[in-house]
Structures are given as structure tokens and as C-alpha cells.
Amino acid sequence: MPIRPENRARYPAEWPLISLWVRVSAGWTCEWCPARQGEPHPITRSRVVLTVAHIHDPAPENVDPRNLAALCQRCHLNHDRRHHLAVQAANRRMKFGGRDLFCDAA
Numbered sequence: 099m100p101i102r103p104e105n106r107a108r109y110p111a112e113w114p115l116i117s118l119w120v121r122v123s124a125g126w127t128c129e130w131c132p133a134r135q136g137e138p139h140p141i142t143r144s145r146v147v148l149t150v151a152h153i154h155d156p157a158p159e160n161v162d163p164r165n166l167a168a169l170c171q172r173c174h175l176n177h178d179r180r181h182h183l184a185v186q187a188a189n190r191r192m193k194f195g196g197r198d199l200f201c202d203a204a
């Protein structure tokens with residue numbers, strides 16, 4: 099996933115090298131599926147561009163190797179979906195005075 103502009107300063111200065119190291123260590127293959135860098139994805143057929151995901155702790159500062167994985171776009175998006183849904187729910191609660199529109203009773 100592209101780094102969000104508001105999070106860019108939270109990544110360590112060495113992030114480009116760390117990201118490269120993770121992808122090289124994975125053999126330029128997604129760690130969660132057989133997709134390989136630059137080749138058509140086995141499911142989506144779109145060209146694979148490996149990215150590095152924070153798989154346990156989403157904090158950009160946490161670059162512990164156990165927290166990072168080389169993932170294809172499909173696996174990265176699927177992994178981030180849960181986090182995105184949680185952020186969207188939190189934003190809805192903030193927007194509507196702390197009440198969750200879908201879980202709080204009238």
C-alpha cells in the first residue's frame with residue numbers, strides 16, 4: 099500500500115532499505131500466496147507489485163522483522179480491510195456523537 103502522506107514522517111529513514119530487505123528475503127514472492135513480483139497474479143491476472151505490510155502492529159514505527167511481510171496487492175488489501183473497517187467505524191462513531199449507528203440501539 100502506498101504510504102499515506104500523514105504517516106510518512108512516522109516511517110524510519112531506513113524504510114526503503116528495510117522494505118527492500120523484506121522483499122528480497124521473501125524471494126520476491128508474496129509470503130501468503132504464490133504471486134511473484136512482476137508476473138501476472140495467479141488469481142487476478144494483474145501484474146504483481148510486492149509491498150511490505152505491517153501484519154501485527156499497524157504502527158509505521160514498528161519495523162521488527164516479525165511484524166513485516168512481503169505481500170502482493172491482493173493479500174495486502176485483504177489484510178488491511180479489517181483495519182480499514184475498524185477505522186471507518188470509529189470515524190462514524192466520532193461523527194455521530196460517539197454512538198455507533200449500526201450497533202447502538204435507539
Ligand SMILES: [Zn+2]
Nearest residue numbers: 128131170173
Ligand atoms: Zn499474495
